[in-house]
Amino acid sequence: MKDCLLTIVMPSYNIQDYVSKGLESFQQVQSDYKNKFEVLVVNDGSTDDTAKVAEEILAQDSLLDGRVITKENGGHGSTINRGIQEAKGKFFKVIDGDDWVIPSEFEKFLDTLETVDVDMVITDFTEQHVYNNTTVRNDFVDKYEIGKKYMGIPDVRIPMHSVTYKTSILSENKIRLSEKTFYVDIQYTLFPLEYVHSFSYWNYDIYQYYIGRPEQSMNIESMKRNVRHHLTVTNSVLDYFTKIESDPVLNRVVSETLVYLISLQVDLSWMVNDSEALLKELYSKIEKSAYDYIPRKKFDRLSYLNYKTKFAIALILNPILKKYSKKKEKERGV
Structure with missing residues (x-):
């Protein structure tokens, strides 16, 4: 698999009814952009048809560079650890398997990644509260100037949904998250920071965070x-x-x-x-x-x-x- 601009890792466990939405959102990205990113669905030993559903959807789009990696169950952290090992992209972003992106915003994001030279990119995300049909957009427009290159690290913890790292920050510094453990997104947003020397913020509403599934860890x-x-x-x-x-x-x-x-x-x-x-x-x-x-x-x-x-x-x-x-x-x- 050739190197590309961005690796998307989709941790997935027993979400056969949810994984299609995220993959279909990447399929909806314009064809000219599909050679710029890869999608790695890391199937964490699911006992349902998560892997089968993902493979069938990926097979429908020959232009989308995507594959399913099936591994023994090891928890959310283990899927990100595996994604870091497998990533071919210059940048690295996690989109959980039951979440999705807005294609037009994602395209703008890819355009930006081709021009920026920073260790960390911050973007917006929207909470999709399906249990009461509401949405909440999370942005940083009052805190950071759009497009400005900042030296150092952000002075607040940035949620996982907003974070994109240079892959080398993760791979070269051997960032590993706890396995067989929930709530490791905290580790993911903190542990790489000692190696981050620059960042920028772009107000693209990329990540759509699904909230309300009974099995979610934050329930x-x-x-x-x-x-x-x-x-x-x-x-x-x-x-x-x-x-x-x-x-x-x-x-x-x-x-x-x-x-x-x-x-x-x-x-x-x-x-x-x-x-x-x-x-x-x-x-x-x-x-x-x-x-x-x-x-x-x-x-x-x-x-x-x-x-x-x-x-x-x-x-x-x-x-x-x-x-x-x-x-x-x-x-x-x-």
């Missing part, structure tokens, strides 16, 4: 089932913070991410049965890291106080924290 019931996965990712980011703490900008970006991750981990821990064990592991990891943890929310402060007193006042605090966590669980919804 609250899925998060409760996979609470230890979230803890694994949180711990990995704490390790990463210790590694990069001397870089002032990266320190700030990772610190703000940890505020979010730790607070969410505390919430999730109180929603499940083995709360104390999960929280002991979390807080112990925090104390061993270089991160200066200061709980910002009352709920988080009470939870941390419970741990610092070795759960001596658990008889009083546990019922309060459990009750409040139930309220937060209902508020979180999809």
